[in-house]
Amino acid sequence: MPPIPRLRHDSPAMKTDNVYHITREDWLQTTQGDPRGYIQPAKLTELWFHTGTTCNLRCPFCLEGSKPGDNRINPLLFTDAKPFIDEALGMGIKQFSFTGGEPFVIDEFVQILGYALDHRPCLVLTNGTEPVLNRMEEILALREKPHPVKFRISIDYPDAARHDAGRGPGNFLRALQALGRLHRYGFDISIARQREQGEDIEKVDRAFHPHLEEVGVPTDINIVSFPDFLTPGAVAKVPEITEDCMTRYHTEETRDSFMCNYTKFVLKKNGKTRVYACTLVDDDTDYDLGGTLKESMRIRVMLGHHRCYSCFAFGASCSDT
Amino acid sequence: MTEVLTVRNVHWYSDGIFGIAFERDGIEFVPGDCLALFGADEQTSRPYSVASGAGEDTLRFVIRRMPGGDISGYLAEREAGDRVKISPPFGWFRPGPRDDGSPFVFLATGTGISPFLAHFNSRPVAPPLQCLYGVRTLDDAVDSDKIESQCDLRMAVSRGDAGHHHRGRITDLLEGMPCATENHYYLCGLDAMIDDVSQWLELKGVPITHIHRECFFNASYSTPQT
Numbered sequence: 033m034p035p036i037p038r039l040r041h042d043s044p045a046m047k048t049d050n051v052y053h054i055t056r057e058d059w060l061q062t063t064q065g066d067p068r069g070y071i072q073p074a075k076l077t078e079l080w081f082h083t084g085t086t087c088n089l090r091c092p093f094c095l096e097g098s099k100p101g102d103n104r105i106n107p108l109l110f111t112d113a114k115p116f117i118d119e120a121l122g123m124g125i126k127q128f129s130f131t132g133g134e135p136f137v138i139d140e141f142v143q144i145l146g147y148a149l150d151h152r153p154c155l156v157l158t159n160g161t162e163p164v165l166n167r168m169e170e171i172l173a174l175r176e177k178p179h180p181v182k183f184r185i186s187i188d189y190p191d192a193a194r195h196d197a198g199r200g201p202g203n204f205l206r207a208l209q210a211l212g213r214l215h216r217y218g219f220d221i222s223i224a225r226q227r228e229q230g231e232d233i234e235k236v237d238r239a240f241h242p243h244l245e246e247v248g249v250p251t252d253i254n255i256v257s258f259p260d261f262l263t264p265g266a267v268a269k270v271p272e273i274t275e276d277c278m279t280r281y282h283t284e285e286t287r288d289s290f291m292c293n294y295t296k297f298v299l300k301k302n303g304k305t306r307v308y309a310c311t312l313v314d315d316d317t318d319y320d321l322g323g324t325l326k327e328s329m330r331i332r333v334m335l336g337h338h339r340c341y342s343c344f345a346f347g348a349s350c351s352d353t
Numbered sequence: 354m355t356e357v358l359t360v361r362n363v364h365w366y367s368d369g370i371f372g373i374a375f376e377r378d379g380i381e382f383v384p385g386d387c388l389a390l391f392g393a394d395e396q397t398s399r400p401y402s403v404a405s406g407a408g409e410d411t412l413r414f415v416i417r418r419m420p421g422g423d424i425s426g427y428l429a430e431r432e433a434g435d436r437v438k439i440s441p442p443f444g445w446f447r448p449g450p451r452d453d454g455s456p457f458v459f460l461a462t463g464t465g466i467s468p469f470l471a472h473f474n475s476r477p478v479a480p481p482l483q484c485l486y487g488v489r490t491l492d493d494a495v496d497s498d499k500i501e502s503q504c505d506l507r508m509a510v511s512r513g514d515a516g517h518h519h520r521g522r523i524t525d526l527l528e529g530m531p532c533a534t535e536n537h538y539y540l541c542g543l544d545a546m547i548d549d550v551s552q553w554l555e556l557k558g559v560p561i562t563h564i565h566r567e568c569f570f571n572a573s574y575s576t577p578q579t
Contacts, residue, residue: 086443100400101389101440137445162566163445169562202544202568213561 069273082299136163149177160210190239212247264315367492389440406474462542487523
């Protein structure tokens with residue numbers, strides 16, 4: 033491979049002004065020396081916010097390592113989020129999405145969500161337990177906003193004992209009841225669950241139906257399943273993604289569906305609000321793409337994180353589509 | 354931001370329950386906030402609700418020493434001058450007066466009294482209509498005299514001598530509790546009590562928006578421990 037110029041711009045023939053923000057060889061190549069697969073972001077249509085890694089639960093499998101009082105990713109303030117919401121609006125954003133931690137443990141979260149809902153539809157990922165119940169009055173007031181909010185509640189398995197083993201006793205029922213309440217109050221809802229290797233996806237989804245019926249929720253709600261992403265900083269032995277893989281196994285259409293093509297992830301670390309490539313790579317500072325959305329959209333996302341392989345192999349998307 | 358606090362003292366209320374007070378060191382909090390307190394490895398932590406008042410010069414926690422509990426055991430053995438790693442304050446439970454002036458009621462079991470103690474110690478002029486407090490033994494009751502001096506305290510003692518209090522469970526006291534749809538109810542304690550009381554209140558017509566919950570678990574899965 034020829035020497036790589038620092039901050040390389042693509043050829044003038046390309047219409048975009050693409051740059052690499054890292055020029056290390058191991059960033060641009062796989063360990064075998066092949067050009068690493070990448071996504072060149074096209075247009076920002078969804079902006080995610082990490083509200084912080086503090087949570088009311090301490091689930092041992094949490095991909096964010098969230099737990100009560102955790103500060104790996106700092107609690108998001110309204111003044112942190114607003115400039116990015118405003119910048120995104122100028123870039124043609126279609127949706128704002130929020131994840132944690134548990135967003136509803138963050139004092140200013142409802143204020144942030146309210147501001148976002150003044151402008152665009154929103155998606156909130158939540159565990160559906162105490163913090164949601166405690167702030168139901170504020171949540172109900174969001175129905176008056178010009179755009180709708182959808183809640184996706186984590187219910188790991190259609191089995192109370194398995195769910196509660198990770199999330200605490202009684203929390204299966206609490207999450208289910210929160211789902212029912214939010215539906216009755218007129219909010220759009222969905223479920224996030226864990227996906228196991230080799231499972232029959234439809235069969236597992238169907239196993240949720242009796243529970244949904246119990247709390248008056250239609251059985252055709254969206255159920256999004258995710259593979260095990262491991263905890264932050266984990267080292268996973270997965271195949272490396274080369275440029276060749278991205279053309280051999282993916283089409284233009286499927287490449288476009290990678291989240292790093294159309295989303296960015298805003299989070300606060302060490303007191304600074306930064307833009308990361310996607311919701312799954314916030315444990316690796318190589319995916320810190322800068323301090324503004326415009327800047328971040330120019331940067332080519334190299335698919336070098338072990339969680340990139342999940343998107344490559346399973347089409348994992350944190351969005352609710 | 355301070356990440357380590359100095360222990361001022363450890364005080365035992367009963368065989369199983371102790372209070373640990375730290376030098377405040379300028380930490381701001383509101384009643385209902387927790388801090389994660391770390392154990393000897395400075396990696397493992399448990400959240401505990403602050404029990405002291407916002408105007409006090411110490412930060413105090415009421416903790417049950419859990420059998421085999423790494424963190425509670427470590428904290429129980431601290432002495433004045435020891436240093437303990439902490440997280441910044443955080444919380445999602447805000448017991449106390451509301452902007453619209455609605456009356457409110459507290460219900461706690463065990464060390465779940467902590468966020469309410471923070472309220473009593475911070476806002477002595479804003480008492481709840483009633484405070485229902487469930488303890489295992491009379492010795493486990495923390496600062497009950499102070500609570501009784503500020504509001505109508507109803508205590509349930511589940512084991513041993515109950516004195517002039519009710520011998521039984523906190524749920525036995527619900528029928529005598531002020532119950533109105535405009536009241537707000539703040540519940541803190543074990544998950545089973547929280548669920549039972551929430552269900553009872555909803556059956557009485559209290560809207561879910563008036564039921565505020567802080568739940569902890571009596572199992573290896575634990576959060577928060579208040």
